[in-house]
Amino acid sequence: MERRSLLKTALASATLPGCFLSPAAAAICKAAPYVPQSDPLATVIAEYFHQSAIFNARADEEDWGELLAATYGPARDRMQSPPEPTSLAGVAAAIRFARDDPDSGAVRPVMDACLRYLDRESQS
Numbered sequence: 001m002e003r004r005s006l007l008k009t010a011l012a013s014a015t016l017p018g019c020f021l022s023p024a025a026a027a028i029c030k031a032a033p034y035v036p037q038s039d040p041l042a043t044v045i046a047e048y049f050h051q052s053a054i055f056n057a058r059a060d061e062e063d064w065g066e067l068l069a070a071t072y073g074p075a076r077d078r079m080q081s082p083p084e085p086t087s088l089a090g091v092a093a094a095i096r097f098a099r100d101d102p103d104s105g106a107v108r109p110v111m112d113a114c115l116r117y118l119d120r121e122s123q124s
Contacts (some may be wrong), residue, residue, distance in 0.1 A: 018111035079106035
């Protein structure tokens with residue numbers, strides 16, 4: 001099965017091979033399924049939650065620094081200077097992200113990117 005298809009199917013059903021998702025992570029994955037061809041911000045956010053679930057499933061077994069770099073670290077870093085959303089799907093994913101992970105240091109930059117998109121769209 002192609003990686004994108006596997007991720008999309010796994011996240012839509014909130015199960016990942018070899019991973020246990022907490023009920024909160026499962027709800028997040030169902031609310032913001034992996035959509036690689038749609039909005040760039042929604043894609044980064046979905047990847048962040050996907051990789052966070054992998055990190056959480058493996059955190060007891062491995063060195064956290066290496067595991068962070070191999071899982072959600074890159075997506076978290078991209079969200080510090082996030083891509084601009086190109087649709088309301090990206091804005092919706094960002095709102096879900098802020099609601100479900102409010103203590104993330106990336107909430108402000110993600111929300112700022114959404115505000116720039118909404119301001120631009122309201123001018124056209």
